[in-house]
Amino acid sequence: MPQLAPHPNRLLPADPGTRDIARRLYAEVSGLPIISPHGHVPPEWLAQDIPxxxxxxxxxxxxxxxxxxxxxxxxxxxxxxVGGSExxxxxxxxxxxxxCEHWPVYRGTAIRFWMxxxxxxxxxxxxxxSAETADAIYGQIAAALATPEFRPRALFERxxxxxxxxxxxxxDDLHHHDALAADESFAGRVMPTFRPDRYLEPGREGWSELVDALGEAAGVDTGTYAGFREALATRRQYFKDHGAVSTDHSHADVVTLVLDDAEAHRLFARCRSGxxxxxxxxxxxxxxxxEMARMAVDDGLVMTLHPAVARNHSQASFNRFGADTGCDIPIAVEWTTGLQSLLAEVGLxxxxxxxxxxxxxxxxxxxxxPLAGFYPSVFAGAPWWFLDAPDAIRRFQGAVSDIAGFSRMSGFIDDTRAFCSIPARHDLSRRLDCAFLAELVATHRLEEDEALDTARALxxxxxxxxxxx
Incomplete structure (x- = not known):
């Protein structure tokens, strides 16, 4: 049977001399702890440690x-x-x-590397x-999952x-995060992230009911714009008090608009009434x-923006399986003029x-x-979701480092629901970082000690x- 044996030099430069530099860099960073400040692993997996x-x-x-x-x-x-299908x-x-039968469809993809x-x-x-090895591989993994070494917390540590x-x-009342924070036997840090998208989209179906629910959770009357804003601020503080460091936002665009208080109240009332x-x-x-950016100035939570996706592109698939099941498709986005109002308010x-x-x-x-290269508040987020693949990451490395340097990069973000892919995703990024930095050393744009310092920083x-x- 063909063997599964990932090559130790995968993703490193083909040129032997440059590859040697990359290997030295990689040896220094491959074992560093994983920091994953944005992802979708359910907190109950770790809180309950259920096999x-x-x-x-x-x-x-x-x-x-x-x-x-x-x-x-x-x-x-x-x-x-998928989507809870039994x-x-x-x-x-x-x-x-x-x-296993469809293993060939992953050739050349980042998915192949991760898997x-x-x-x-x-x-x-x-x-x-393959079709021939599928049952044996399933049995081997199933047997491992039955052991204590493969429970969620053990894997987290491993x-x-x-x-x-x-x-x-x-x-969310964040009770799983409370349980983890109170558990002295668990040494990791699991942080919630405030994701208010659907509460900030008055045009969506059921928005008024969501606003009611937000008010109930915050203990605030959300019948007016002032109450709605207070409820958002209250829940943001609740998340921060429970360990959150960031808020996450994904809308169809990043066009931002400043309204005076009277117009905000008027529009809210009209949206609330339908x-x-x-x-x-x-x-x-x-x-x-x-408003979320203004609140971020007050409470210190970091904003993350990831627009430009056509959600649930296949309506039939969404109807059958729900959201986040693979039928979101990227679209173009414009940042410079779109964010100008927001950055004029709080960018400095x-x-x-x-x-x-x-x-x-x-x-x-x-x-x-260019935005990250001027505004002290702006960081260039690592490629993710369709772009968290070798060629896209290489384009990002060159594009951002040429203009803003390495210090304005966020570091790798795995953005995954697939728990066991986390170390593979971070390893892919570290290999590519070391490969890119090795090229800079080989072409005498960096000294090797600078490249190593940069690799560690990323x-x-x-x-x-x-x-x-």
Whole structure:
């Protein structure tokens, strides 16, 4: 059977001399702790430390990177357990066989790199996935998951995770985070993240009911704009008191708008009553992003922005499986004029910080790097979600370092629901960082000691600075 044996020099330069430099750099950073300030791993996995049930539920069903490519090859997402689709043991094994049979569709993708590392480095799999090896690999992983060494907390420690953030609804009581913070046997840091998108989009269905729920959670009457704003500020402080360091925002664009107090109250009242038209709802949403930035000046939470995605592009798939199941598609975004109102308000305010992520790689050099290269508050977010792949990361490295240097980069962000992919994703980034820095050393643009200092900063210093850790 063909072997699964990830090469130790993968992603490092082909030129032997440059590769040797990269290997020296990588040896110094490969074992550093993982800092993951934005992700989607459920906090209850760590709070309850419940054993993972099976390979499919852990490695396939929650990873939309994996499932979307099988869907493109004709596999029904329901057969993969996506979106809560119920699979019995036979169904889970069948889903795993489908994954192994479709192993060739991942050739050349970052997914292939991650999955090879997960299978080989975590579970000791040495045979390449295929129709012939599927059952044996499933059995090997299932047997491992039945042992204490593969429970969530044990893997957390084994992966070398120091800090990890979850993504949470503003109304969440954060009781899983409370349990982790109170548990002296757990040494890691698990932080909530305030994600208010749906409360800031007055044009969405059910928005008024969401505003009611926010008011209930905050203990504030949200019948007026003043009450709504107070409720948002109250819940932000609640999250900060429970360890949050950032807020997360993803809308159709990053156009921002400043309104006077009277107009904000008027638009809120019209949206609350259901009388607002689409333009009025959009205007309020764009103003609310500025309000979030103003609150960030007050409470110190870091803003992260990641617009430019057409959510639920396949309506039929959304109807069957729900959100976050692989059918979001990138769109173009404009940053420079869009963010001007927000940055005019708070871009130079002491303590304000914002990290700009994008799915539109064309904006790295044209807009994001120049913004990060001027505003002390702006950081260039690492490539993620469609762009967290070798070629896109290389483009980011060149585009941003040329204009803003390395100090304005956020450090790698894994942004994943797939727990076991976290070390593989960070390893991919560290290898690519070392490869890029080695090229700068080989072409005499950096000394090797400077490259090493930069490699360490990208892993350990930059994310702490960007997210105020």
């Amino acid at each position: 993972f049930s099976d390979p499919t539920t852990l490695l396939i069903s929650p990873d939309h990177y994996v499932t979307r490519l099988m869907h493109s090859a004709g596999v029904d997402l329901a057969a993969l357990g 699979l019995d043991e036979a169904g889970k094994r069948a889903a795993w066989r489908l994954f 090879e590392a997960e299978l080989h480095d975590i579970f000791g799999v040495t045979e390449r996935p 992966f070398g995770i120091e800090i990890i953030a979850t993504t949470d609804d503003p109304c 009388e607002a038209n689409a333009d009025e709802a959009t205007a309020l949403r764009r103003f609310l992003l500025v 305010a002491p303590g304000f910080q914002v990290v700009l992520f994008t799915l539109d790689g064309d904006t790295f050099s044209r807009e994001i790097a 892993v350990a210093t930059n994310p702490r600075k960007a997210f105020k850790l």
